[in-house]
Each structure stands twice: as structure tokens, then as C-alpha cells.
Amino acid sequence: MENSVIKFHHCEKDIYCFFVPEQCPVCGESLSSRRLQEAPVSIPSPFVNGQKIKCSFLVKPTKGTFLREYDGRSDLHVGITNTKGVVYNYNETGVCRDEQGWAQSVSVPLVQPDMYSLINQWDPYLEQFSLAEMWNPQRYNETDHNCYTYALTFINCVLATQGKRNLTKTEFTEKFVLPRTKKASRYITLYQEISENYFYIVDSSQQEDDNSSI
Structure with missing residues (x-):
């Protein structure tokens, strides 16, 4: 059963994980709801049953x-x-x-x-x-x-x-399949990174600039 991916913001970073840790993985500061600039959000999975x-x-x-x-x-x-x-x-x-x-x-x-x-x-x-x-x-x-x-x-x-x-196969693939599989590919990369390293951390400004968020 797949874990839910969560994103929270701290130290000008977007931090992805399966659960919010007690301490920030960037600065080590204790985390609590009042220390987070925004409430953690759940990233929807692109996969269905x-x-x-x-x-x-x-x-x-x-x-x-x-x-x-x-x-x-x-x-x-x-x-x-x-x-x-x-x-x-x-x-x-x-x-x-x-x-x-x-x-x-x-x-x-x-x-x-x-x-x-x-x-x-x-x-x-x-x-x-x-x-x-x-x-x-x-x-x-x-x-x-x-x-x-x-x-x-x-x-x-x-x-x-x-x-x-x-x-045609090309039309159907490009119009209907690729947009969904590309989103799935980004999610897989994110999920596997968290599975291996507990966190996936990116600069918030960078993510906004390159529009790479899921």
C-alpha cells in the first residue's frame, strides 16, 4: 500500500516527505504548527485502483x-x-x-x-x-x-x-496518455527519492520558476 506524500514549507524550502518530522531536516529547528509558515498539504497520487x-x-x-x-x-x-x-x-x-x-x-x-x-x-x-x-x-x-x-x-x-x-496512436497518446504518464513519472521520482532519503527538498523560488511542482 503506497504512502501519502506530504509537502510543507520551511527555511525557504519545499520539503516533501511521508510524515512531518519533529525537526526541520534543513536547519534542525523543532517543528510545530506555529513554526510552519503554511499547513502541510497532501500531494494527490496520480494512480488509481x-x-x-x-x-x-x-x-x-x-x-x-x-x-x-x-x-x-x-x-x-x-x-x-x-x-x-x-x-x-x-x-x-x-x-x-x-x-x-x-x-x-x-x-x-x-x-x-x-x-x-x-x-x-x-x-x-x-x-x-x-x-x-x-x-x-x-x-x-x-x-x-x-x-x-x-x-x-x-x-x-x-x-x-x-x-x-x-x-491515430500518436494522437491518442499525445493528447490523452502522455499528460497523465508525465505527471505519474514526476510523482514516481518524488516517491522513490523520499523512500530512499526520507525527504525531497527543493528551493521554493526554484520550484515556482520552473513550474516543476506536482
Whole structure:
């Protein structure tokens, strides 16, 4: 279970940690609510439990989790959730329907909450799509007929039913996936730094200038 990241301000520094220490790690001064210029704030995690997110595109490491094993270069795996949080995903064994294993994922919502008609049709449509011959195990190819192909093809099928144009892999990735994975990458770096050194400390002025805060 991941720890919550907390940020507090002291010594003109922004200090990130899992808990507010008794003494400032910069100057050693005793910390109390009256000695802090601002109340500590919790940094929201970019990760969600995929089993609790419906009608979404999910990303997670093929092996392990983002905060523990992921090194920024490991392979990623993607899937689509139905309305019950079952994650449909495609690999060398064919289409899998996972009810667990996606507890730490990056999510891209695919349906607006008020799109009741589409939500009602989502599960049977996703199941029917997944039964197509093109998603047989024998068709799987790690390079050009993979989990991303499966997910994006389904998304484009949904767009087609709404009279909307298809998205290319580049378009979908750059517009919807990269903004979320970049935020996740910054959070992973922050989290791992705290795990190793207890604190992550930056100049407040520097953070404001480079807009690098999460």
C-alpha cells in the first residue's frame, strides 16, 4: 500500500516527505504548527485502483507496480475497464478479463458520466468486440498487434458509433496518455527519492520558476 506524500514549507524550502518530522531536516529547528509558515498539504497520487474505475483506458507496468519496480524503461501494459471494473486486455494468451492486478494504474476516462446510453451498452459492446477473431492468441504480435492495438481499436469503434473520426496512436497518446504518464513519472521520482532519503527538498523560488511542482 503506497504512502501519502506530504509537502510543507520551511527555511525557504519545499520539503516533501511521508510524515512531518519533529525537526526541520534543513536547519534542525523543532517543528510545530506555529513554526510552519503554511499547513502541510497532501500531494494527490496520480494512480488509481483500476478495479474501481469504469469505462476507462488503464496503463500499468507489465510486471510489478509503478512505485516499487518501475524504472522508467520497463514495458507497460494497457487495458479497458467495463462498468464493473473488470479490465479487458490483450496479450499472447488472447483477451484477458482481469478482476485484480490493476490496483496501481494511470487512468484515462473514456466516457462522460452523463452519457447514459453509451454506458448502458458498454459492457456487451466490449465483450462482443473482444470475441472477434482478430484478438485470438495466434494473432498477437508484440510490435504491431498488441495490447495498445486492442485498446485503441476498441476506442475507435466507440467513436465510430458516435459519428466521430478515428484517432491515430500518436494522437491518442499525445493528447490523452502522455499528460497523465508525465505527471505519474514526476510523482514516481518524488516517491522513490523520499523512500530512499526520507525527504525531497527543493528551493521554493526554484520550484515556482520552473513550474516543476506536482
